[in-house]
Amino acid sequence: MSGIHPVRWIDERVGAGHWARKALKKVFPDHWSFLLGEVALFAFVILLATGVFLTLFYRPDASQVIYDGPYAPLRGQEVSAAYESVMRLSFEVRAGLVMRQIHHWAALVFMASIVVHMLRVFFTGAFRKPREINWLVGIGLLLLALAMGFTGYSLPDDLLSGTGLRIAYSVLISIPFIGPYLAFLFFGGEFPTEGIISRLFVMHVMLFPALIIGAITTHLAILVRQKHAQFKGEGRTETNVVGKALWPSQVFKSVGLLLLIAAILAFMGGLIQINPIWSYGPFDPTTASAPAQPDWYVGWLEGALRLFPPVEFSVFGVTIASTFFPGVVIPGLAFGVMTMWPFIEARLTGDHDVHHLLDNPRDVPGRVALGVGALAFFIVLTLAGGNDVLALTFDLGVESVTNVLRIAIFVVPLLCAGIAYRVAKDLSAQAPGSMLSPPTTGGRR
Amino acid sequence: MNKERAAAASFVVSLISSVGLIAWYFTGGGPRGEGILLGLALGGMGLGVVIWAVFLMHSPTETEERPPLAEDAERATGAPEVTRRTLLVRLLGAAGVALGGGIAVPALSLGPRPGQSLFKTAWTTGARLVDRDGNLVRAADIGLREVLTVFPEGHAGSADSQTLIVKVDPATLDLPEGRDDWTPEGLVAYSKICTHAGCPVGLYRSESHELLCPCHQSTFDVLKGAEPTFGPAARALPQLPLAIDENGYVVAQADFSEPVGPSFWNMT
Amino acid sequence: MPWAYGYDDPILTRVSGPLGLVLGLLVLGVFAAGAAAADRDRFVARCASCHGSDAAGTEDGPSLIGVGPAMVDFQLRTGRMPLADPGVQPKRKPPAFDEAEIAGIVRYVTSLGPGGPSIPSVDPVSGDLSLGQSLFVANCAPCHGATANGGAVGRGALAPSLSLASSLEIAEAMVVGPGEMPVFAFEQHEVDSIVAFVEDLEHRPDRGGADIGGVGPVPEGFVAWGVGMGSCIAIVWLIGRRRREP
Numbered sequence: 001m002s003g004i005h006p007v008r009w010i011d012e013r014v015g016a017g018h019w020a021r022k023a024l025k026k027v028f029p030d031h032w033s034f035l036l037g038e039v040a041l042f043a044f045v046i047l048l049a050t051g052v053f054l055t056l057f058y059r060p061d062a063s064q065v066i067y068d069g070p071y072a073p074l075r076g077q078e079v080s081a082a083y084e085s086v087m088r089l090s091f092e093v094r095a096g097l098v099m100r101q102i103h104h105w106a107a108l109v110f111m112a113s114i115v116v117h118m119l120r121v122f123f124t125g126a127f128r129k130p131r132e133i134n135w136l137v138g139i140g141l142l143l144l145a146l147a148m149g150f151t152g153y154s155l156p157d158d159l160l161s162g163t164g165l166r167i168a169y170s171v172l173i174s175i176p177f178i179g180p181y182l183a184f185l186f187f188g189g190e191f192p193t194e195g196i197i198s199r200l201f202v203m204h205v206m207l208f209p210a211l212i213i214g215a216i217t218t219h220l221a222i223l224v225r226q227k228h229a230q231f232k233g234e235g236r237t238e239t240n241v242v243g244k245a246l247w248p249s250q251v252f253k254s255v256g257l258l259l260l261i262a263a264i265l266a267f268m269g270g271l272i273q274i275n276p277i278w279s280y281g282p283f284d285p286t287t288a289s290a291p292a293q294p295d296w297y298v299g300w301l302e303g304a305l306r307l308f309p310p311v312e313f314s315v316f317g318v319t320i321a322s323t324f325f326p327g328v329v330i331p332g333l334a335f336g337v338m339t340m341w342p343f344i345e346a347r348l349t350g351d352h353d354v355h356h357l358l359d360n361p362r363d364v365p366g367r368v369a370l371g372v373g374a375l376a377f378f379i380v381l382t383l384a385g386g387n388d389v390l391a392l393t394f395d396l397g398v399e400s401v402t403n404v405l406r407i408a409i410f411v412v413p414l415l416c417a418g419i420a421y422r423v424a425k426d427l428s429a430q431a432p433g434s435m436l437s438p439p440t441t442g443g444r445r
Numbered sequence: 446m447n448k449e450r451a452a453a454a455s456f457v458v459s460l461i462s463s464v465g466l467i468a469w470y471f472t473g474g475g476p477r478g479e480g481i482l483l484g485l486a487l488g489g490m491g492l493g494v495v496i497w498a499v500f501l502m503h504s505p506t507e508t509e510e511r512p513p514l515a516e517d518a519e520r521a522t523g524a525p526e527v528t529r530r531t532l533l534v535r536l537l538g539a540a541g542v543a544l545g546g547g548i549a550v551p552a553l554s555l556g557p558r559p560g561q562s563l564f565k566t567a568w569t570t571g572a573r574l575v576d577r578d579g580n581l582v583r584a585a586d587i588g589l590r591e592v593l594t595v596f597p598e599g600h601a602g603s604a605d606s607q608t609l610i611v612k613v614d615p616a617t618l619d620l621p622e623g624r625d626d627w628t629p630e631g632l633v634a635y636s637k638i639c640t641h642a643g644c645p646v647g648l649y650r651s652e653s654h655e656l657l658c659p660c661h662q663s664t665f666d667v668l669k670g671a672e673p674t675f676g677p678a679a680r681a682l683p684q685l686p687l688a689i690d691e692n693g694y695v696v697a698q699a700d701f702s703e704p705v706g707p708s709f710w711n712m713t
Numbered sequence: 714m715p716w717a718y719g720y721d722d723p724i725l726t727r728v729s730g731p732l733g734l735v736l737g738l739l740v741l742g743v744f745a746a747g748a749a750a751a752d753r754d755r756f757v758a759r760c761a762s763c764h765g766s767d768a769a770g771t772e773d774g775p776s777l778i779g780v781g782p783a784m785v786d787f788q789l790r791t792g793r794m795p796l797a798d799p800g801v802q803p804k805r806k807p808p809a810f811d812e813a814e815i816a817g818i819v820r821y822v823t824s825l826g827p828g829g830p831s832i833p834s835v836d837p838v839s840g841d842l843s844l845g846q847s848l849f850v851a852n853c854a855p856c857h858g859a860t861a862n863g864g865a866v867g868r869g870a871l872a873p874s875l876s877l878a879s880s881l882e883i884a885e886a887m888v889v890g891p892g893e894m895p896v897f898a899f900e901q902h903e904v905d906s907i908v909a910f911v912e913d914l915e916h917r918p919d920r921g922g923a924d925i926g927g928v929g930p931v932p933e934g935f936v937a938w939g940v941g942m943g944s945c946i947a948i949v950w951l952i953g954r955r956r957r958e959p
Contacts, residue, residue: 027509032953039945073846073910090921094470097921098479108937113945130514159850159859160929163644163660170643170707173563180563180709184556190563191643192604227511241509252498253952259491263484264944270480272940273921274933279914280859281850285604286577286594286637288645289854290659290864296934305642305677306661312679312708321708322641322679356511386931388662388865397869398662399675476921495952577851590896594851611895647855648866650893657867659855664867675867 006247024247029230033124035257036117041216042258043110046265050103051205057093058155059085060201062194071278079282082157082197086277102269107149109265111297114142122341122371125359126229129352132342134222137215139339144212146297151204153295156275157197162283163292166191167305171327176318192285231358238356291388303384304330307406365424373417380409448500452493459489563709566636567606568685568700572597574610574634583693584630587612590651594637597697605705607637607645608685610695611667613654620684621670627686632695634685635671638706639663641678656682680708749824752817759795759809760818768825773799780889781829782819787885789815791878802870802892805877835884837909840902845910848903856894860927861914866893876915880908 007024011017028034061081067074069084070091079087089096118138121127127135150168154161169191172183188195227241236242244250268274280289294302308326312319337344345367346352361368383390384405391398462485469478574582577594579601587593592611596603615631627633635656637645644660654667655674663678665671671682683705686698704712757766763774770776777785788794789810793803810818819832850859856872858864863874870893875883884904890896899907926932 027507030953030955032950035949035953036946039949073842073913076843077847094474095479098476098483101476101921102480105937105941108933109941109945112938112942116942116946159854166644167642167660170641173707173709176710180559180711184559185552186556188556190559190605226514227509235508239511239513241511242506243509244504245507249498249502249504252494252502256491256493256495256498257948257952259487259494260948261945263486263488263491264941264948266480266487267484268480268936268941269922270476270478270484271922272936273919273924275930276860276921276924276927278920279927280929281846281854284602284850286602286607286645287851287855288647288659289850289859290648290856290866291858291928291931292644292660293930295930296937299930299934302661308677310641310663310673310677310679314713317713318710319708319712321710322677323707326677327642354514382934388659389928389931391865392863392871392928395871396865398865398867400869402662402676480922499952586898588896588898590890591898592895645855649895650866650868650870651890651895652893653868655867659864662867 024245024251026224026246027227027241027243028246028250029228029236029241029243030250031231033120034228035253036113036120038254038257039261040110040113040117042261043106043113043265044212044216045258046106046262047103047110048209050099050106051209053099054089054103055205057085057089057096058082058201060155060198061085062157062197067282074278074281077282080157080197082155083277083282086156086158090278098266098269100269101272101274102265104274105268105272106265107152108274108295108297109261111145111149111295114145115297118142119371119375123359123361123368124229124231125355125364125367127342127345128355129342129346130226130354131222131229134219134226135342136339137219137222139335141212141215141219143335144208144215148204148208148212149295149297151200151208153298154200155197155204156277157283158275158277159280159283159287159289160275160277160292162192162285163288164294164298165196166285167302171305171323174321174324175328176320176324179321192283227356229356229358232360236357238354241356291386291392293386293389296382299385300378300381301327301331301385303381303387303405306387307381307384307402307409309406360428362424362427365421365428368424369417369421372420373413376413376416377409380405380412384409448496452496452501455489455493455496457489459486459493462486462489563706563712564704566700566705567597567600567603568608568697569597570697570699571690572697573690574598574608574687574695574697575601577601582610582695584632584689584695585693587632589613592649592651595634595695605638608634609637609646609649609656610634610687611649611651611654613668617654617668619669624670624684624686626688627684627698629687629689629695632687632689633667634687634697635665635667635682636685636701636705638682639678640673640680640682640705640707641676643707646682748817749821752821755810755814756818756821763796763799768822777822778826779828780822781831782823783830783832783885784889784891785819785822786815786832787882787889787891789818790885791882793891805873830888833881833884833888833904834901835880835908836905837880837912838905840905840907840909842906842910842913844903845906845908845913848899848907849910852897853907858928861911862927868893875911878911880912883908883911 007017007021010020059081063081064078065081065084067077067079067084067087069075069087071087074087086100089100091097121135121138150164154165169183169187172186173179175182184190186199187193188199228243230236230241230243233242293299304326305323308322308330310322311325312322314320359367384402387401387405388398390396391401462482466479466482466486469475469482574595575598576582577596579598581598582593582595587610589612592609595608595610596606600606611633613631613633615628618628618631618633620628635646637647639646639658639660641658641661641663644658646656646658646663646665648657648659649655649667650657656665656667656671657663658676658678661677663676664674665678665682666674670684673679673681683701683703685701688696688698690696756768760768760777763771764777765771765774768777788803790808792806792808795809796803808815849861853861856864856866857875858872861875864872866872872894878886886894887897887899887904887907925936
């Protein structure tokens, strides 16, 4: 094997040998959990690739046309041009449906991988000084990804996505003083409006992707500048990085990871049906089918809307609508605390030092308790978003499911937090060496 | 197993699958085959690359220095300072805010002002009821335990005027004060838009006479003026006062007396 | 075998309703006395404990006088009646009687009092799929779901999945409104079209891979986490876990 010399190749052409050599020799600590962020990155790459294909067939047009395609139950019906184009993509464009399904599965996995990556960062304390900025960029990415998912979910203009859009409008309108104005600006009038589809399209294919790419670039630039954090271990200090050079093994592993994730999504896209818009039918503002759920990452917001008690009141003539607390205040608080967490924790612990060595989660039981409690809170809310599906699946009354979850939303997070605190404490007191902490010597297991 | 052979085998699987994928496309395609072949093509290549990277590449553990991120304090003081001019700073700030407003103002073109549109629907005094296909509704058309979605004549399919009409035994009605003449022959009509998040309240439980919203399970009692009995909705569905004209058609006495759909701050 | 159970056979289900009546009338004419006594005995044995021996109702069950043949036929045909526990929502189960016995009980109950909807005829073959789709979405999907997989409608009640329902049963349910279900006064062509659409829904192949419950994003979310994210984490662990230096 003669060997591959990328540095010489680049140097001979653009004279960037010094930079390239430095970049390729850059040392990254290797721990499997450090690859979780890469999963999110690669899912996004797959979203871009499949998304470009879909864009070439999609028509962001709400005007009504007569469906005349191969799906018999809709033939002759009035549908929007947008819906018709997604139907054509799903039934007539060769490889169209598999691309659409890969795109949708990739979106769901993208969001999941962001959450898992974020949990890793949170539990290991990787958000502490000097990485607060990257935590903020990460929160921005999470919000952008949510916006991306929601706008994309709405584009096919089917009955289910139209229902989601309608709920978003209703939540927007509930904001005191500015709600109706905001909603009318965003939607271009009273729901449903013709213009919203093309607006969502511009956001989904141009505005949000551009912002996400910008934010990812910033995220990675800061990571490179600061060098990756590492777990404690022999020879690892706050002033060094112990790991493997980028070239060749890290690059190969990452390329392999990208390909394997793409493979999983391709299998899912071909073998598991997702969002069969032909079953839901075109959007019709006068009907809704049950069960009606958003994609999983909006499920916790949907759950908050379903669980919140019927509270609506008037203060000095200003009506506080029933959707305002669960739809605006709760997510606002949740994201507020999440965003500010690095600063809150520094304030609470009084720890303003630089940390390049990560915590073993069990060594910080308080943080573990908070994280597990918050996670349980979101999981219960997400389950509540599917309360009618739970009722149907387990043959229960939907009221009973709702009432149980209304209690569980307080009890389960506290219980989980308490148990997590105990377990972390016990583990910390017991053995040195767990799943997350690497062995003390680099070479042996 | 020999790692090199394993990687090679993976690449061969990938190669064959890619060729198969192309052949599959040209012979008609289909999502299942596309997914499997594309998955094998990508997965084979990925597996091969990973085996190569993990088992066949020598990559020793290295240590790199991590210099402090911040500059030394002395080097940082080298930059020339801007002398503080309070007037200029304030004026620049004010001009900046004004400029921001000037740049943002075109965004107001994105939508009309709400005006009265949230307070009114297309229902008018004497408007005859039609179904979703535009057919006029007679009182005799609706039987007990039936439910029909209706609109004002000329507005079939109108999103904010959609209304549910049901027929009940008038003796069982227990409506709020002042609605005694709203329900001729036991015909009761409520706005179909949920007062919680605006979904069409499409489920009618004809035995318990309750309407249920499929989105968040808000439940409304038809006999008691559509007061909410379960779920997150806090406000009753607005009721449409009905009458029957001389030809037997059902008509509205007037528009809803309160805004339909989700609540907003200045609705009362 | 004209009385065999052909749930999925449109010809059989189409014919069975009217034919049952015609045959019933014939039988009535010839063996009137003896058959009527047998029908009554069957009713008393299996139904009277709740509905009363005169079908006028008891604390445990409503009066059946004037409910009409479609209601009785639907309840018996889908096995909802007889009901073991009067307190719970009746659910579909294998019917307790054969076609002739059902026709007999229908005849007996109808003889006690007139009124109520008669057994509808249904002909899915002459239905219009597209009309059926649009009527189904507007009228049926809010409770039964867009894919007719059923839904929870509150107060412990479930709108059942229509996957096992025959054409005749669907048509009967529309005219009688069993339980909490409203009554739907559709024209014959509309009935045929809705039934045709439901038949199509249940029998068409899953386009785009395995149908994971057909209830939308909830199962999709579980699959995204379990299959998608689960595999990704497994891959990451296999790639990234520490190994002996080569």
